Amino acid sequence: MNNIYVWDFPTRLFHWLLVISIAFQYVSTEILDDAMQWHFYVGYWILGLVLFRLIWGFVGHVYSRFSAFVCSPVKTFNYLTGKDEKVYLTHNPAGAWSVIVLLTIISTQAVSGLFITDDIFLDGPYHSVVSSDFADAANWVHHNVINALWAFIVIHLIAVFAYQFKGHKLVQGMVHGKKQTSEKEAFALTPGIWWKCGLVALISFAVIYSLVEVIPPEPDFYDF
Numbered sequence: 001m002n003n004i005y006v007w008d009f010p011t012r013l014f015h016w017l018l019v020i021s022i023a024f025q026y027v028s029t030e031i032l033d034d035a036m037q038w039h040f041y042v043g044y045w046i047l048g049l050v051l052f053r054l055i056w057g058f059v060g061h062v063y064s065r066f067s068a069f070v071c072s073p074v075k076t077f078n079y080l081t082g083k084d085e086k087v088y089l090t091h092n093p094a095g096a097w098s099v100i101v102l103l104t105i106i107s108t109q110a111v112s113g114l115f116i117t118d119d120i121f122l123d124g125p126y127h128s129v130v131s132s133d134f135a136d137a138a139n140w141v142h143h144n145v146i147n148a149l150w151a152f153i154v155i156h157l158i159a160v161f162a163y164q165f166k167g168h169k170l171v172q173g174m175v176h177g178k179k180q181t182s183e184k185e186a187f188a189l190t191p192g193i194w195w196k197c198g199l200v201a202l203i204s205f206a207v208i209y210s211l212v213e214v215i216p217p218e219p220d221f222y223d224f
């Protein structure tokens with residue numbers, strides 16, 4: 001058996017920062033009082049993380065690229081029905097689709113937040129530029145898509161721990177980056193990757209900062 005380096009540090013850091021940030025979004029709305037400003041900031045941060053992962057999915061290390069794991073519905077069906085018994089180093093076909101679904105739901109949740117209001121002090125940065133019907137629809141999305149997110153997180157955890165109990169050390173893989181396999185194929189961190197990672201992070205967070213701080217109109221002030 002070989003220990004192969006599968007998850008590069010940027011992908012692992014992305015994953016655990018995302019976990020902490022989503023947990024904070026739950027705590028900020030369901031447990032803490034007066035944390036809505038932080039709920040907004042962490043929501044923007046999550047948008048930055050997701051954008052980072054999307055770009056990294058094209059320019060990151062080989063196993064982190066979407067091209068390494070996203071596959072056709074037929075291949076996924078064969079995998080789910082047991083016709084394909086290959087052991088995958090990167091995400092398996094079902095896992096690959098769950099990554100896409102999770103990232104899509106999280107983006108929808110965060111983007112819908114940009115158009116809504118807490119009806120007390122805080123408006124999302126684009127609340128004032130959309131019609132009240134649109135804001136109501138975004139509000140509906142924000143309060144309902146969250147249930148799909150919780151459901152998929154539970155499915156994600158059940159799947160990860162099911163593999164774990166079957167002997168695939170996926171959780172350790174997401175911590176130290178390595179997976180055990182009989183394949184000999186391996187890759188090392190290429191020099192310059194940190195520059196690439198820093199540049200992708202800078203671009204992602206600059207884009208989100210512009211979208212939420214620079215481009216939106218000044219907020220309306222209420223007359224008391």
Ligand code: HEM
Pocket residue numbers: 011014015018019020022023053064090091092095099102103153156157160170171172173174
């Ligand atoms: C808020 C909760 C969570 C979310 C939103 C989430 C989301 C994700 C995403 C998007 C990926 C794909 C990583 C990538 O390629 O970029 C992933 C993979 C993974 N996650 Fe999570 N995750 C959550 C919680 C957890 C927890 C608590 C654990 C472990 C205890 C975990 C273990 C894993 C593992 C092992 C993988 C890699 C699976 C594989 O090897 O194919 N996740 N998760």
Ligand code: HEM
Pocket residue numbers: 022025026029039040042043044046106107109110111112113114115116117118119122123124125142143146
């Ligand atoms: C992925 C990121 C986000 C997650 C997971 C999330 C999660 C949540 C949750 C769980 C609630 C409570 C829903 C309920 O009680 O039914 C909520 C409410 C809310 N969120 Fe988010 N949110 C995110 C991003 C954002 C962003 C980016 C903004 C604004 C820019 C935002 C603004 C709000 C507002 C205004 C409320 C309504 C509070 C109220 O009903 O009084 N959220 N969010």
